[in-house]
Amino acid sequence: MKQVKVAVLGSGTIIRDFHVLTLQGNPQAEVVAAANMRPASLEKLAADFNIPRIYTEFSDLAADSEVDAVINGLPNYLHAPVSIQMLEAGKHVMCEKPMAMSVDEGEQMIQASQRADRKLMIAHNWRFERELIWLRDVIAEGTLGKIVKAKSFAMLLTPLGEGASTDSWFVKPEYAGGGALADMGIHSIDTLRFVLGNARPLNVLANIGTHFSDIELEDTATLMVNFEGDIAAYIEAGWYHLYADGGEAHTQVYGTKGYAKALPSELHTYVEGAWNVTRPKMPERRIHCDLPMYQAQTDHFIDCILNDKHPSPDGGEGLWAMRLLEAAYRSGATGELVPITE
Numbered sequence: 001m002k003q004v005k006v007a008v009l010g011s012g013t014i015i016r017d018f019h020v021l022t023l024q025g026n027p028q029a030e031v032v033a034a035a036n037m038r039p040a041s042l043e044k045l046a047a048d049f050n051i052p053r054i055y056t057e058f059s060d061l062a063a064d065s066e067v068d069a070v071i072n073g074l075p076n077y078l079h080a081p082v083s084i085q086m087l088e089a090g091k092h093v094m095c096e097k098p099m100a101m102s103v104d105e106g107e108q109m110i111q112a113s114q115r116a117d118r119k120l121m122i123a124h125n126w127r128f129e130r131e132l133i134w135l136r137d138v139i140a141e142g143t144l145g146k147i148v149k150a151k152s153f154a155m156l157l158t159p160l161g162e163g164a165s166t167d168s169w170f171v172k173p174e175y176a177g178g179g180a181l182a183d184m185g186i187h188s189i190d191t192l193r194f195v196l197g198n199a200r201p202l203n204v205l206a207n208i209g210t211h212f213s214d215i216e217l218e219d220t221a222t223l224m225v226n227f228e229g230d231i232a233a234y235i236e237a238g239w240y241h242l243y244a245d246g247g248e249a250h251t252q253v254y255g256t257k258g259y260a261k262a263l264p265s266e267l268h269t270y271v272e273g274a275w276n277v278t279r280p281k282m283p284e285r286r287i288h289c290d291l292p293m294y295q296a297q298t299d300h301f302i303d304c305i306l307n308d309k310h311p312s313p314d315g316g317e318g319l320w321a322m323r324l325l326e327a328a329y330r331s332g333a334t335g336e337l338v339p340i341t342e
Contacts, residue, residue: 004092004305005066007033008051009058009082010073011041014096019071020049021291022298029302035061036074058082062089069119069305072096075169076177080105083120087112092119094301094311098186098325099318101177106322110315121301121311122318124190125289126249128296131262131282135251136195138267144255150196150233151252152188155244156180171215179217181208182325184248185237190313190321191249192225192233195262198317199227201324203339208332212240223328247288263288 006029008015015034023029035055036042046054055061061070062085069092072083080100083093093113099122100106113120126132139147169175170183193199205224212219223235236244246252252261258269267278283292304311323340331338 145257154184181221
């Protein structure tokens with residue numbers, strides 16, 4: 001059996017609780033190395049998961065000829081430079097979201113992937129969630145008629161003092177680039193594009209602020225986005241909030257023939273003067289961000305490498321999320337409607 005030899009970059013929660021587990025859950029993948037700048041956490045990761053080689057210098061990992069691919073779960077400011085370094089070394093890359101700190105950096109990643117003829121996949125994990133795939137298919141089949149509006153929420157409801165930390169790199173501008181919008185809201189940005197058939201966002205009006213914490217970055221963002229096809233979308237993103245209408249990736253879509261939502265999934269259609277309600281049977285969830293969608297994401301990445309398939313979402317999809325993200329930050333700063341240009 002062919003195997004892809006993979007290295008993980010970073011040693012935080014996303015690597016420990018999701019990426020390493022799903023790599024080890026795929027018989028065609030082998031975790032052969034790990035890299036991070038913090039030796040203590042790196043050594044613990046390697047010991048906990050029996051990873052044979054560790055590197056504290058990314059250049060040393062790039063030179064490891066036995067590594068076929070990497071998963072980049074480093075802090076945001078290292079997404080672009082380290083991904084480019086790995087691509088140039090001939091390794092396939094799956095990079096965590098947001099793909100970069102700017103549209104310009106994202107474009108550089110795509111160019112590096114094309115020059116090296118290596119796969120570049122962006123880890124927008126909700127595209128692999130069965131409930132959102134169901135919602136996308138309901139829309140594509142025309143069950144809801146013409147789509148007129150949509151909503152998506154991505155909120156963390158952990159008040160300060162109850163497990164939420166303001167010491168992490170997540171809340172430092174120089175490392176994260178953005179706050180709740182870049183961390184959580186980008187899930188909603190990509191999720192809406194996914195369920196709407198990768199519809200192009202045209203412009204955005206954003207209200208962005210810090211209301212629940214004493215940090216330099218935003219903990220609250222509300223966006224109004226106009227998509228092609230005359231679709232109006234509403235996005236809420238937040239950290240440290242006390243309430244939300246829905247959890248991360250909770251998405252609602254309204255059409256001329258009905259309404260549907262995911263997480264939890266429901267379909268409401270109006271037929272012959274009466275409402276019909278369908279609740280599709282879905283696998284039970286242990287937690288909101290459940291492991292099966294991460295497993296499906298990892299399996300797709302490995303399959304694309306072994307069978308020379310184009311990954312989805314690729315760098316271009318990640319770049320659309322970055323374009324909307326940058327436009328939203330400009331709108332939040334100016335209070336004006338900002339166009340989203342290609």
